[in-house]
Amino acid sequence: MTDEDTDEPEHNIGAAASERRSFPAGEPDDTRAERVVDRLGELYWRTTYGGRPAFDCLVRTILSQNTTDAASAPAHGALRERYVDGDDDGDEDGDTDDDVDLAEALAAADVGTLAETVAAAGLQHQKARRTVAAAERVLADHGSAAAFDAFVRDRPPATVREHLLSYDGVGPKTADCVLLFSGGRDGVFPVDTHVHRVFRRLGVAPPDADPETVRAVLEDRVPPEKCGFGHTATIEFGRDYCTAREPACLDDPEACPLAECCDRVGVDPNWD
Ligand code: SF4
DSSP, X not given: OOOSSOOOOSSOTTSOGGGOOOOOOOXXXXXXXXHHHHHHXXXXXXXXOOOSOHHHHHHHHHHHTTSOHHHHHHHHHHHHIIIIITSOOSOOSOOOOTTSOHHHHHHTSOHHHHHHHTGGXXXXXXXXXXXXXXXXXXXXXXXXXXXXXXXXXHSOHHHHHHHHHTSTTOOHHHHHHHHHHTTOOTTOOOOOHHXXXXXXXXXXXXXXXXXXXXXXXXXXXXXXXXXXXXXXXHHHHHHHTSOSSOOTTTTOGGGSTTGGGOOOTTTOTTOO
16 A cells, blocks of 8 residues: 655755754653544544455455555456456356355466456566465465454454464565454554654654554554554545655645644754
């Protein structure tokens, strides 16, 4: 889940090179993370997640790596049309054929054909290889997509996460998205490029925090039931207001709805 504007400048974009300052240690604010998520919930939504079939969710997340939702959604649709809905059951209404085990269908898929099918997502050969490998792992370790689904839903999140991270091409964000959108697990706050950028600028996470550190900070300070919409609303906010190169506050600090709780780290030329 990335945007065209995710390439964050390395320097303080509110200051000339000669004015750049080093970031201070910053006092952690134990309540600010929740305050921000509450505000984002008011701005966007306070949705709960879960219930998506886990293997389908994993496939969709693999397809979304290093591209936009606008590019990966058609690729996922094309995949389903060829390997699920296209497995003709006489049903022409476009509904899913529930008899098809997606893991079985994709484990048997020809990688070249799958790559062609998901070409809209880009990096299609790599994504096709990862998808087929993931399908093979699911079958080898769980026996079916349905059993994998139960594993994701019922086992401890840390166990599921560790298992998913052992799949080729599955990193923390992908594993956490499966836990959230399929397992509906509270307390999981996936960190994508927007979440990583926004919470460091806000001063909630240290300026030099890597994504795993930002995740640890958020999962520690945001109440479990607010982590899911915190993740999706932050992505929306990062696209609408706190973009990588042109945050709304750059010319007018009051233009951002989170201005009052933001340190504007790396953006404010007077930040010290
Ligand atoms: S005030 Fe600026 S840096 Fe802070 S969240 Fe808003 S747009 Fe981003």
